[in-house]
Amino acid sequence: MSTAARTLDTQELEQRVKGMYEEVARDPDGDFHFETGRALAERLGYPAADLDRIPAAAIDSFAGVGHFLDLAALEPGDAVLDLGSGSGMDSFLAALAVGPDGHVVGVDMTEEQLAKARRLADEGGIDNVEFRQGYVEDPPVDEEAFDCMISNGVINLSPDKAAVFAAVARALRPGGRLALADIVSAEQLPQGVTCDASLWAACIGGAMQRDGYREAIEGADLEIVEWRENEQYRFVSERADNAVRKYGVTSISLLARRLRGGTDGR
């Protein structure tokens, strides 16, 4: 088939993404296009003292792309939604920050990730966090129920990013925060990359061009407050590295707020 005629098969993509992150839950030291684990987390800026306070096995399966919890500025009592919570590292850190009066919901579509996160919460007696199976495009949560939404390395994996940001705006209370790390590209990726489900599942093929990514957020009535580049993040396979260098695929962290509506429009 010619490159121009190729399209992304979203069902195949979902199976690839699930397969890859099942492996990350089961065998975090396996051979991936990306790094995992504690050394990565520390390099990205997660304080070691915070990591020491959560289950180590959640850190082993960490496959995020940046640090953003400083931007989230979680307060005791906050309700937090973690989109694509994986084995739960960010959810557990958020649970520490919001304390017993707060609550964290992690949503993920991959059974092995959920099972691991739930087991670690049980074993650690962490009872202000729960993990729900669902899609980030339509998470199983109430409207306007959250003070803050977080997400790490996930939205690039969705073939419908506008649906994800619309879901974020629905689930946040007015004025609520979205803090995330994700992968974007300097240039629009060609079909040879975007239609490669394996590169997509490795957090490269689904990277949206950075201006389009900003527009997708702002189109959902979210205002971007801060945007920063995560130069510490790198892909590890040669194939990934080629795409990264050619198209400027990089990691960013950002903070956005849901506009309030009302007379001043904020």
Ligand SMILES: C[S@@+](CC[C@H](N)C(=O)[O-])C[C@H]1O[C@@H](n2cnc3c(N)ncnc32)[C@H](O)[C@@H]1O
């Ligand atoms: C790169 S991993 C990151 C996991 C976690 N945030 C972390 O930092 O370790 C991506 C996660 O998003 C989940 N995921 C990908 N696409 C999803 C979708 N459309 N709906 C729900 N979960 C999704 C995967 O199952 C996987 O656990």
